[in-house]
Amino acid sequence: MAATFFGEVVKAPCRAGTEDEEEEEEGRRETPEDREVRQQLARKREVRLLRRQTKTSLEVSLLEKYPCSKFIIAIGNNAVAFLSSFVMNSGVWEEVGCAKLWNEWCRTTDTTHLSSTEAFCVFYHLKSNPLVFLCQCSCYVAEDQQYQWLEKVFGSCPRKNMQITILTCRHVTDYKTSESTGSLPSPFLRALKTQNFKDSACCPLLEQPNIVHDLPAAVLSYCQVWKIPAILYLCYTDVMKLDLITVEAFKPILSTRSLKGLVKNIPQSTEILKKLMTTNEIQSNIYT
């Protein structure tokens, strides 16, 4: 890559045609040291699924061990806050296990002690109906870890008689449209569903050429391949940190079949949400 005089970034053409060949030869000469380093890195980046009480690893995948008919996954802090205030306080949820992982985006270096505020990916089931599962994922799962996460949670041969709902957020500047971003009514919801999902979504479907990224995309692709009915609700917002208006944009989902029966007291939930906002406010002086 090189910058021209006018600031345009272009890929510099290479006239040394033999450069690629030389690189390949060097790559083949791998020392035992390199192998050791690579193995250590792979071990560090391993996704581990732990049982709640004993903190030991699960031998089989989560959904092979526990049967499930409904699975709601929240990815990102706004989606997690929505489920915390509207769904988790309307019933008694029991923690079943958690997924621990490390990658370059993790803020904490110590992966051995999980406190409740730092828990990366926690799985719960409803005490009154243990077939209903919930996952609160507030960490970033890197590309090489997504497949491991899916295997550890869904297993290699998942049951088809369950329904998956995924909630996540994305910045509105990622939304490709012919309108200007200033005129978009952010935050707004878009949905994307697998072929086997027969119900209707409570918001418009995601238009082309927009795509879904990261873990939500991995889960949806997995469900499409294994013919599991799944729907993703994506909230495009201009505030990626924890924000009341963004979380409230998920409210239309409360009336869908995915969350029916799981939400009881909406005004109380709104109060809990407001409290969550004030306790989580991190002040930045950069922006006035």
Add this chain to the structure above:
Amino acid sequence: MASRYDRAITVFSPDGHLFQVEYAQEAVKKGSTAVGIRGTNIVVLGVEKKSVAKLQDERTVRKICALDDHVCMAFAVLTIFVGLTADARVVINRACVECQSHKLTVEDPVTVEYITRFIATLKQKYTQSNGRRPFGISALIVGFDDDGISRLYQTDPSGTYHAWKANAIGRSAKTVREFLEKNYTEDAIASDSEAIKLAIKALLEVVQSGGKNIELAIIRRNQPLKMFSAKEVELYVTEIEKEKEEAEKKKSKKSV
């Protein structure tokens, strides 16, 4: 294609965008919401106050500032900047100096339009120079001119400025602007207290914790600028809530 043309400010993309300027407008959206209303005899500026850290001195976190304050003639130009705090401080300093320089040279205080044009020209210069980046701020500038007419102007990082009857900038500005479009009527701005209530109502649409996080300032014609204390804002908020309750009672009576 954006990634090839957005590294330098002085480069147009093939379809005519200045991406750095558009990205600067995103920086404005990171600031807290501010609303400005131009009434017949009053101008109102309101802003969402972020909660201050425990050990931070609250007085140094002022958002609404007077660019020019003529105590004897009771004219003033009030402004609020939303976006990068440091950029706002630099622009405010330059604008204050310009106000005084104008008074020395011409012996008249600046008009609201003059100082707005000065700020907008300054911002535009920074979108056309090599090695500089645009200011990541939008401003709402209010005041009364010599002729006694109230003015409200808004500038943005590209250096454009326009006069408005009511406007909002910052986070969720669109929601607040839509609220203002629905509720800004001649009646609403005819009386001073109604204009103040409209500003507070507009902010309450997006402010997360109610009246105690709203900073408000007004200028009435021929009177000096007035900053509201938290108590005074609370009084208005309780009045608004009472009116809302009464309106809802009436609605339920009608439906019965």
